[in-house]
Amino acid sequence: MNQTPMNRYQLTRLAKHVGKWALIAIIIVYAVFPFYYAVITSLKPSSELFEVNYWLTSLDFxxxxxxxxxxxxxxxxxxxxxxxxxxxxxxxxxxxxxxxxxxxxxxxxxxxxxxxxxxxxxxxxxxxxxxxxxxxxxxxxxxxxxxxxxxxxxxxxxxxxxxxxxxxxxxxxxxxxxxxxxxxxxxxxxxxxxxxxxxxxxxxxxxxxxxxxxxxxxxxxxxxxxxxxxxxxxxxxxxxxxxxxxxxxxxxxxxxxxxxxxxxxxxxxxxxxxxxxxxxxxxxx
Amino acid sequence: MTTTLNESVPTDTPSARTRKRGTKVRRQRVRAAWTYLAPMLVALALVAGWPLLRTFYLSLTDASLSDTTGAAFIGFENYLVKDDGVWYGLLADPVWWNSVWNTVYFSVISVSLEVVFGIIVALLLNAEFKGRMLVRAAVLIPWAIPTIVSAKMWAWMLNDQFGIINHLLMGLGLIDAPLAWTADADLSMWAVIMVDVWKTIPFVALLVLAALQMLPKDCYEAAEVDGIHPVKVFFRVTLPLITPALLVAVIFRLLDALRVFDVIYVLTSNSSSTMTMSIYARQQLVEFQDVGYGSAASTMLFLIIALAVVVYLYLGRRQLGVEK
Missing domain, CATH: 1.10.3720.10 (MetI-like)
Structure with missing residues (x-):
C-alpha cells in the first residue's frame, strides 16, 4: 500500500471533482425541486395537505x-x-x-x-x-x-x-x-x-x-x-x-x-x- | 444583432455569369419579396403598429373602457395638469413613481443575479461529464414551465403557514418564526425576484453556453501550459470573449424584466410594495376602467423601455468598440 499522503495536486483534483459534482447536484435540485414538490403535493389527499413532506407519501388522485x-x-x-x-x-x-x-x-x-x-x-x-x-x-x-x-x-x-x-x-x-x-x-x-x-x-x-x-x-x-x-x-x-x-x-x-x-x-x-x-x-x- | 442587419445576404442574384438574364430575374425576385413580406407587415401593423398609435392617442383623451371612440381630446391632462395650484396626473402620482422605482429595482437585481448564476451554470454545462445532456434537460425545466404555474408553485412553497421553505429554514434554525414571504412588504419583492431568477437562469445559461462552445480551444491550452489560474483565465479570456453574447442575453432579459407582469400579478397581486409599471397600467386600464389615464401609463412605460434600449445599445456599442 502506498502510505505517502496525497500530494497537493491530487488533493486539489479531488476537491475540484467533489466540488463539481456538488454543484451539479445543487443545480439539479434547484431546477427540478419546485416541479417535483408540486407533483407530490398534487398527489396528497386534502387531509394531509398541510403536513410538509419531502418525499412522496401517498398516491391520491x-x-x-x-x-x-x-x-x-x-x-x-x-x-x-x-x-x-x-x-x-x-x-x-x-x-x-x-x-x-x-x-x-x-x-x-x-x-x-x-x-x-x-x-x-x-x-x-x-x-x-x-x-x-x-x-x-x-x-x-x-x-x-x-x-x-x-x-x-x-x-x-x-x-x-x-x-x-x-x-x-x-x-x-x-x-x-x-x-x-x-x-x-x-x-x-x-x-x-x-x-x-x-x-x-x-x-x-x-x-x-x-x-x-x-x-x-x-x-x-x-x-x-x-x-x-x-x-x-x-x-x-x-x-x-x-x-x-x-x-x-x-x-x-x-x-x-x-x-x-x-x-x-x-x-x-x-x-x-x-x-x-x-x-x-x-x-x- | 445590429451588425447582421448590415451584413450582405449570402445568396444574392445568382452570380455574374447570368447577369444579363439577372436583371429580369432580379426584378421579379424583388417584387416577389415584397409580395411575400406583405402579409407579415399587414399582420404586424394590425396587432402592433396601429394599437400602439391608438394607445398614444388614447392617452391624450378621457376615454373609458366602455367607450373608447367617443372620448374627448384633453391634451396632456392625463400626464400632468395644474388645478387649483395642485398638480395632478400620472407624473404627479407618487404611486406611479413608486411603481417605476419598483420596476427598475426588480429589473436590475434580477437580471444581475440571472447573469451571474447563468454564467456559472453555463460554465458547468460546458465541461465534459457523464450525464451532461440530462443536466441540461433538467436545467431547461424552469424555462418551459408557464410563468403562472411557476408563480403558483413558489407561492405554495413560500406559503407562510404551510410552506416548505419556512419549514426548511426553521428546521435549519435560520429563522425562529415563519416568514410571510408574499405579504410582508420587505420580503415580497425578494420573493418575486427569487421566482423570476429561478425561471430565467436557463435562458441566460443557454445563450452563454452557446457562446462558450464557439470559443477557440487553443488559448485555453496555452493558458494551461503557462500555468495561469483558471479564475484569471475566466476574467481575462473567457469573459471578454463572451461579452457580445452576454450583452444580447442582458438586453433580452432586461426588456422582459421591465415589462414584468404575470409573476407579480399571481404572487402579490396589486400590493404596492411590488407594483410595477405594467401592473399599474393594467390596473388603471381594466380595473379602474380609465383607458385615457392607463394609456398614459402604457405610453410612459413604452418610452422608458425605448430609452433603456437606446442607452443600452449606445453603451454596448461603445464598450465593444473599446475592446476591439
Missing amino acids: SNYAQIFAQKSFLQAIGNSILIALSVVLIALLLGITASYALGRVRFRGRSTVMLIILGVSMFPQVAVLSGLFEVIRSLNLYNNPGGLILSYTIFTLPFTVWVLTTFMRQLPMELEEAAIMDGATPWETITKVFLPLMWPAMATTGLLAFIAAWNEFLFALTFTLTDSERTVPVAIALISGGSQHELPWGPIMAASVTVTIPLVILVMIFQRRIVSGLTAGAVKG
Whole structure:
C-alpha cells in the first residue's frame, strides 16, 4: 500500500471533482425541486395537505379527479390547444414567406424591415393593451379565442421570422441558382426547394411559438371574460377557494402539473432543437 | 444583432455569369419579396403598429373602457395638469413613481443575479461529464414551465403557514418564526425576484453556453501550459470573449424584466410594495376602467423601455468598440 499522503495536486483534483459534482447536484435540485414538490403535493389527499413532506407519501388522485370534473378546466385546455396551434400555424405560414424575402433576396428597405421586426419583438405588451383592446372589440373578437390568436401574433411572428430568416440564410445558394436556371418562380422555389429543407427549423420555431402561446397570460386575462373562453394559465391563476386566505392548493397543484407535463415532455424530447432555436435568435442573429 | 442587419445576404442574384438574364430575374425576385413580406407587415401593423398609435392617442383623451371612440381630446391632462395650484396626473402620482422605482429595482437585481448564476451554470454545462445532456434537460425545466404555474408553485412553497421553505429554514434554525414571504412588504419583492431568477437562469445559461462552445480551444491550452489560474483565465479570456453574447442575453432579459407582469400579478397581486409599471397600467386600464389615464401609463412605460434600449445599445456599442 502506498502510505505517502496525497500530494497537493491530487488533493486539489479531488476537491475540484467533489466540488463539481456538488454543484451539479445543487443545480439539479434547484431546477427540478419546485416541479417535483408540486407533483407530490398534487398527489396528497386534502387531509394531509398541510403536513410538509419531502418525499412522496401517498398516491391520491382526488385532486385530479376534482379538476377534471370541472367543465371550465377542460374548456380552458381545449381553448389553449386551439389557440396555441392556430398561432403556430399562422406564425409559420407568414414567417416562411417573409423569411424567404428577408433571407434570400437583397432589396432596398430590407434592413428597415428587420429593424421593425426586432423593434416589435422588444415591445412591452402593456403598451398596446388599450389599442389592441379596441381592435379586438371592433372585430367582434372580445371574449373569443380568435382575439387571442390575433393578439399573440405580436410576439410569435417577429420571433418566428427572425429565427427562420437566420436559418434560411444558411442554406447553400446553389440550390436556388439551379431552381432559377430551371425557370422556377419564387413561389416554386419556396415550396419545392426550401420548404423540405426548412422542416427542422420550422419544427423548432413552431415549438417555441407553441410554448410562448401556451404560457401567455396578460392578453388572455384581459381579452377574455367568461370561464368558458379562458386559457389554462388564466384558469389556474383564477382558481380560488372560499376566501382569499384558503386557496385550494391541492387542485391548483394538480392543474399546474397537468398543464406543465406536456411541456416538460416536449422539452425532454426536443431539447436540442429548443436550444438551437433559442440561441439562433440571439447569438447568430 | 445590429451588425447582421448590415451584413450582405449570402445568396444574392445568382452570380455574374447570368447577369444579363439577372436583371429580369432580379426584378421579379424583388417584387416577389415584397409580395411575400406583405402579409407579415399587414399582420404586424394590425396587432402592433396601429394599437400602439391608438394607445398614444388614447392617452391624450378621457376615454373609458366602455367607450373608447367617443372620448374627448384633453391634451396632456392625463400626464400632468395644474388645478387649483395642485398638480395632478400620472407624473404627479407618487404611486406611479413608486411603481417605476419598483420596476427598475426588480429589473436590475434580477437580471444581475440571472447573469451571474447563468454564467456559472453555463460554465458547468460546458465541461465534459457523464450525464451532461440530462443536466441540461433538467436545467431547461424552469424555462418551459408557464410563468403562472411557476408563480403558483413558489407561492405554495413560500406559503407562510404551510410552506416548505419556512419549514426548511426553521428546521435549519435560520429563522425562529415563519416568514410571510408574499405579504410582508420587505420580503415580497425578494420573493418575486427569487421566482423570476429561478425561471430565467436557463435562458441566460443557454445563450452563454452557446457562446462558450464557439470559443477557440487553443488559448485555453496555452493558458494551461503557462500555468495561469483558471479564475484569471475566466476574467481575462473567457469573459471578454463572451461579452457580445452576454450583452444580447442582458438586453433580452432586461426588456422582459421591465415589462414584468404575470409573476407579480399571481404572487402579490396589486400590493404596492411590488407594483410595477405594467401592473399599474393594467390596473388603471381594466380595473379602474380609465383607458385615457392607463394609456398614459402604457405610453410612459413604452418610452422608458425605448430609452433603456437606446442607452443600452449606445453603451454596448461603445464598450465593444473599446475592446476591439
